[in-house]
Amino acid sequence: MSRILTEYEASKLLSEYRIPMIGGSLVNSVEEVARTASAIGYPVVMKVMSPDILHKSDAGCVKVGISDEKEAERAYEELLENARRYKADAKIQGILIQKMAEKGTETIIGVVKDEQFGHVLMFGLGGIFVEVLRDVSFRVTPINRRDALEMINEVKASKILYGARGRSASDVNSIVETLLKLSELVEEHPEIVELDINPFVVYEEGKGGIGLDALIRIE
Amino acid sequence: MHSSESSEVEVKDVKNAGMPRRELLRYFFAPKAIAVIGASATPGKIGYQILYNLKRRFKGDLFPVNPKQEEILELKCYPSIVDIPEEVDLAVISIPAKFVPEQVRLCGEKGVKAVIVIASGFGETGEEGKKLEEEMLRYALYYNLRIIGPNCHGIYNPRTGVDTPFIPERRMAKPEPGNLVLVSQSGAFLGALGDWVSQERIGVSNLIGIGNKVDVDETDLIDWFKDEEETGIIALYLESVKRGKEFIRVCRETSKKKPIIIFKAGRTESGARAATSHTGSIAGVDAIYDAAFKQSGVIRAESLEHMFDVIRAFQRQPLPKGDRVAIVSNGGGFGVVCADAIELNGLKVARFTEETYEYLRNRFPPHYGITNPIDLTGDGDKDDFKDAMEAVLKDENVDAVILGIIWQGVVLEDEVVEVLAKVVKKYDKPVLGSSPGGEFSSMMSEKFNRLGIPHYPIPERAIKALSAMVSYVRRREEFFRDEE
Incomplete structure (x- = not known):
């Protein structure tokens, strides 16, 4: 039996070993989005967390460079829609909001x-x-x-x-x-x-x- | 359940109870008495050839076991191993696969310490054969005995006379005693390699065919020969490694004492695995072996030829202390080829000291090349070679020398071989040579080899062998530093 840990779960384990990860917060309703994103600080990245969607970018399940509340809330809805379109019965843990990292x-x-x-x-x-x-x-x-x-x-x-x-x-x-x-x-x-x-x-x-x-x- | 992890058997009626499993390996190589189960009276049969070879060489007691014979080759034959009145250290089993587990059990009852199973028809053939192997291994652990094989040639040891590879003498020359242990996962290869090292005058401590490795595997043997005093070089032909992490640990320890050279077959095997991750889809089987060998300090031979080139260098020459190489030859082209190969193989073309330059300038006519590579030209004679060689061997900026002799001229005397052999022995630096050319050059190469200067048909092979030595020395130093 094999099981996939999503980025959110994997990051938690990696962080326990002090491996630096961007981390982020998981939200499960559009109401949480604005508060969480502004706490993290714009610009942010938002991703669908699902063990059924491994290649998130290919599935349209990642949005980067989100710069305000309005954009974030719209992204939330779009990401969920894309996820459902990609795989209708995908088990979704939530939307991960994380800080937009600098280039390196x-x-x-x-x-x-x-x-x-x-x-x-x-x-x-x-x-x-x-x-x-x-x-x-x-x-x-x-x-x-x-x-x-x-x-x-x-x-x-x-x-x-x-x-x-x-x-x-x-x-x-x-x-x-x-x-x-x-x-x-x-x-x-x-x-x-x-x-x-x-x-x-x-x-x-x-x-x-x-x-x-x-x-x-x-x- | 694996041999090295299982604890010693504590059962009272087991004769070998309490003996460490590593120590039991001794009885494969230096037994006092050997029994051949399945000894045959019919020449041409494996069971006959094994007994015949052992009778010629083995110095201890020898007992054929065969219920249908009274006597074979003038040796009293026993119906079963348990009927032998004396103690038996090693049993060689040469009977069909399905009868083998019961004989292993009887060996256990008898208190035999080491068993070589020659027969094939085990795990390599499928599930039925695997079951026979499991049964054998259970007995081996219960009675605390060790098994080499099945599906193998066993051992040839020129010192003790253990000789189970059932090869007639006229088909395979037997190597002389020396410091190389050669282990082969393939039986057929063992014979060919044995014959070859014999012709190349590479002495061996043991030739070992390990076959299906049901109990004793490469890691057990490397660990054993790490401390065995007659062995200075460990070479293996492998198709797989059984206990990866333990293998790396043992090889690291062993590499601090002696070099391990491995030729691993199956390089091109595709490493496709069902993978979800990037890492999983990229990680090929061979790339992982490559990494494991690097971590272990193992010298990975690119081919059988490379393996023997390296073995000859280690066997005949001292270890280099650094990577700075001098080239001494009587051919300008030879020097240039060598200089390229030296750089390409991670070595350096040495810069001589002022003292050496001055000596060379005074000693040789102006048309000789005296900066490294030294070119003694077609005019170079044996005295020129002797003095040039001595000068570079003395030079503190030189760690090793590549000697190149072009025989297709008129000046150079045949005796240069003996002259140089004498000079080289005086210094503690490796010298490897090459005499490119045909029949005459090969003959002179052979002479160099006999006198202890490994010689190769092309200079690149000499340089690759030297490069392996340098990498080994470097790796060893790193392992020692890791400990600090």
Whole structure:
């Protein structure tokens, strides 16, 4: 038996291990939207939370750059409608409202449970680097700091993180820390068979990084 | 339920009760007495060949077991293992699969410590065979005995004379004693590899075919040979790894003491899995093996050829202390090819000290190349080679030397081989060589090999072998640093 944890649930677990996640608040009625969104502070992002809708963007279940109350309330209705159109009987936990994150370098950090080796961590840079070039690295858990750094450096695109072409260097240490904490997390949670933090956005050196979406499958 | 996790059996009437399962492995390699269950009196049968080979080599007591025979090869035959009056450490079972579990049980009753099951027809054939394996394993755990196999060739140990791969001598030359343990998941490969290392004069501590790994697996063996003094190099041909995390842990510990070289088949196996996540859909089986080997300090061979190239380097030469390589040859082109391959394989072309340059400048005519790579040209003779080699081996900026000899000239004497072998032995730095060319060059390469300087038909292979040594040394240092 396999079960999916939505971003909201997955983020909670990741946060318990002090992995920085954007988080957010779940709302279940349009009345809650304005209060919640202004508490978080505009601009906000709103997403449908459903274990039946995994690729939220493809299903029209994400709205970004929402800048006021009116827009937020309209987004709430639209998102629910899109979700129902995508899958009529989708189980919906609510609408997640979260702070709109600043731009940074997108990476993907994940875990898969392998038959022979158990949990294996993956790291790569977002977009074409992972999707097209499969420029990723793996390590079997548990890992140490040196393993984490090796994982990052093994990825060809990691040069971008170190400040290629006039860009400033990224906070590589925030990736190292996340990998280490993730290693710890899966050691204590053998039921996890797949996990994605995608994207994990990395900022300039000293400014950390943050996960903007996550998915966990447990068995 | 796995061997390494199960606690020692505490049952009173079990003869091996209380012996640590790791310690039981000793009886595979150095038993005092061996029984062959299924020994045959018919030449050409496996049960005959095993007994025949053991009789020729094994130094301890040997007992054929076969209820239909009185005597085989002048050895008294017993109807059952339990009828043997003496103690038996190792039993080799060569009978059809369906009769094997009962014989394992009898081995347990007898107090046998190690069992090699030769027969095939087990897990590799389907559910029925898997059940037989499970039954065997249950007995192995109940009676506290260890099993290698089934579906395997077992062990060849040139020192103790354990010799169960049922290969006639004229089909496979038996390797001499040495410091390599070679483990193969495939039986057929074990024979071929054994024959090959024998021809290459690579000495072995053991050849081991592990087959279906119902009990003893690669991790058990790596862990055992980590502390076994006659073994300095561990090489494996594997199709799979059984206990991944334990494998990594054991390999890390072992790599601190000796190199592990693995050729893993099935690189192209598609890693498609039913995945919900990005990570799951991207993570291929081979990529994970690659990561696991890196973490373990294992040297992953790209091919069988690469595996043996690396083995020869480790067996014959000291470990390098760094990655700076000198090239000494009598061919300008050879030097250029080497310099490229050195950079491409993560090594550095060494910069000599001023002292070395000055010596070389004074010693050699101006048309010789004296910056690394050293080019002794077609005029270079054995004394030139000797002095150039000595100069770079002395140089503190040099960690290893690639020697290149072009034999297609008139000046260089054949004796350069002996001269260089002597020089190389004086220094604690690895020297690997290459003599590109045809018949004559191969003959001279062979001579170099015999005298302890590994020689390869093309320089890239020498450099790749050296690169594996350097990576190993680096990894080992990292593992030691991790502990601090």
